[in-house]
Amino acid sequence: MTALKELLYKIADDQLIIGHRNSEWTGFGPLLEEDIAFSSMAQDKVGQSYALYQLLNTLGEPPPDTVAFMREASLFRNCQLVELPNGEYDFSLVRHFLFDTAEALRFEMLIQSSHIPLADLARKIRGELRYHTLHANTWIRQLGSATEESITRLQQSLEFALPYALGIFEPSPYEDALIDQRIFAGEQALYTRWQEVVEDVLRPTQLSLPAWGSITPRLGGRQGQHTEHLTSLLDEMSEVFRIDPAAEW
Amino acid sequence: MKSDPIKSLDPRVGRLPQTDNPTKQPLDQFSTFEVFVQPAPGKPFRHEGPVHAPGLEMAYVLAKEAFTRRFTCSSLFVADTHDVHVFAPDEQALPTDDAASKAMTPSTFEIFQLTKRGKQSVQTGAIEAASPQQALALAHQQCTAMPYAFWAIDRRAIRFTASEEQDFWQTLPDKKFRDAAAYKGGEKLQRFLDASR
Numbered sequence: 001m002t003a004l005k006e007l008l009y010k011i012a013d014d015q016l017i018i019g020h021r022n023s024e025w026t027g028f029g030p031l032l033e034e035d036i037a038f039s040s041m042a043q044d045k046v047g048q049s050y051a052l053y054q055l056l057n058t059l060g061e062p063p064p065d066t067v068a069f070m071r072e073a074s075l076f077r078n079c080q081l082v083e084l085p086n087g088e089y090d091f092s093l094v095r096h097f098l099f100d101t102a103e104a105l106r107f108e109m110l111i112q113s114s115h116i117p118l119a120d121l122a123r124k125i126r127g128e129l130r131y132h133t134l135h136a137n138t139w140i141r142q143l144g145s146a147t148e149e150s151i152t153r154l155q156q157s158l159e160f161a162l163p164y165a166l167g168i169f170e171p172s173p174y175e176d177a178l179i180d181q182r183i184f185a186g187e188q189a190l191y192t193r194w195q196e197v198v199e200d201v202l203r204p205t206q207l208s209l210p211a212w213g214s215i216t217p218r219l220g221g222r223q224g225q226h227t228e229h230l231t232s233l234l235d236e237m238s239e240v241f242r243i244d245p246a247a248e249w
Numbered sequence: 250m251k252s253d254p255i256k257s258l259d260p261r262v263g264r265l266p267q268t269d270n271p272t273k274q275p276l277d278q279f280s281t282f283e284v285f286v287q288p289a290p291g292k293p294f295r296h297e298g299p300v301h302a303p304g305l306e307m308a309y310v311l312a313k314e315a316f317t318r319r320f321t322c323s324s325l326f327v328a329d330t331h332d333v334h335v336f337a338p339d340e341q342a343l344p345t346d347d348a349a350s351k352a353m354t355p356s357t358f359e360i361f362q363l364t365k366r367g368k369q370s371v372q373t374g375a376i377e378a379a380s381p382q383q384a385l386a387l388a389h390q391q392c393t394a395m396p397y398a399f400w401a402i403d404r405r406a407i408r409f410t411a412s413e414e415q416d417f418w419q420t421l422p423d424k425k426f427r428d429a430a431a432y433k434g435g436e437k438l439q440r441f442l443d444a445s446r
Contacts, residue, residue: 024261037314037315127420130417142306
């Protein structure tokens with residue numbers, strides 16, 4: 001696999017799996033307006049994965065539906081953070097914040113990519129991601145300073161999610177090639193920027209971050225090593241498609 | 250006797266967290282904020298409806314998807330329902346300043362008019378005034394065709410769309426999946442019926 005394809009697969013798989021997970025809240029959200037907003041952003045993420053699978057398709061990979069619905073878990077390159085079950089809403093919000101901060105910064109960096117179709121896509125979805133991070137940051141600031149219960153819940157979810165969040169930045173075997181070819185400035189550069197933004201958003205809240213160095217990242221997702229939750233997610237997501245993969249929808 | 254709950258065929262239902270307190274407290278909703286949408290650059294803002302939210306910024310965030318996820322939008326703003334001052338000329342005397350508003354520093358007020366019952370209030374302009382009451386009285390004075398209601402909102406109470414946020418709606422025209430017609434269900438059904446005839 002080339003450096004470019006590996007990059008596209010991991011981003012696309014992240015977007016598909018987090019999009020599917022977040023869509024599981026549809027109809028169950030904590031208030032009507034939030035149910036609508038969270039569902040709508042989940043659609044955006046699945047749409048972004050589709051655009052990336054289309055780019056892969058132009059590079060010779062199978063069509064988007066095949067790639068999304070017919071691969072087994074070990075072929076997915078998403079980080080483990082996105083496949084974890086939703087749990088309660090505090091965890092989903094914290095994950096949304098940690099993941100979307102990285103996602104928005106990643107695409108911001110990709111606007112400079114030497115792979116023009118990827119740079120074009122990054123520019124196109126900039127507004128979607130700007131909204132997603134506004135949504136996440138506003139909720140985190142709201143609930144991170146609201147009641148004892150909301151602060152405690154977010155703090156616990158934050159501590160649970162952080163090791164997985166650091167797995168977002170698991171280095172690729174192609175880091176040097178991606179940087180040299182100016183396709184992407186690399187996971188380390190992204191991680192540094194992400195830390196700054198996460199700290200900035202949390203600063204006015206009553207939430208506290210552990211020392212970065214004390215967190216052991218949950219790695220492996222980028223190499224196809226996943227928790228058991230990904231297989232059940234894929235079975236559920238692909239159930240209808242796999243009944244008749246050739247059906248016209 | 251406690252009966253078994255009906256088992257849902259939706260696998261998500263079985264995964265929902267168990268809560269200790271399933272009974273909802275009455276009247277626990279957040280307060281309301283009014284949402285105003287500009288459908289295209291240069292067009293007036295229209296009142297679209299309310300959202301519930303814990304504050305002005307959250308209201309803006311929630312309003313964006315509640316009211317602008319389908320049709321074209323170039324800008325959006327929200328204000329606390331209490332900050333939308335209303336004057337219905339057929340039903341009320343001309344508004345006069347109260348003690349609180351007399352102490353205000355002058356400001357700019359966005360003015361809306363309701364010209365048809367059951368329709369949306371539409372932005373007609375902005376007025377400099379020392380109070381919402383004065384803004385409503387001035388709007389009334391400047392008006393020739395009398396509407397059912399005037400609305401005045403102090404700009405300082407509004408969460409506007411920032412200039413860098415105007416790309417929020419950039420991809421909206423591509424989101425055909427939110428439009429039932431884009432699935433061409435009727436055409437597909439017709440083809441199926443023709444084929445099975």
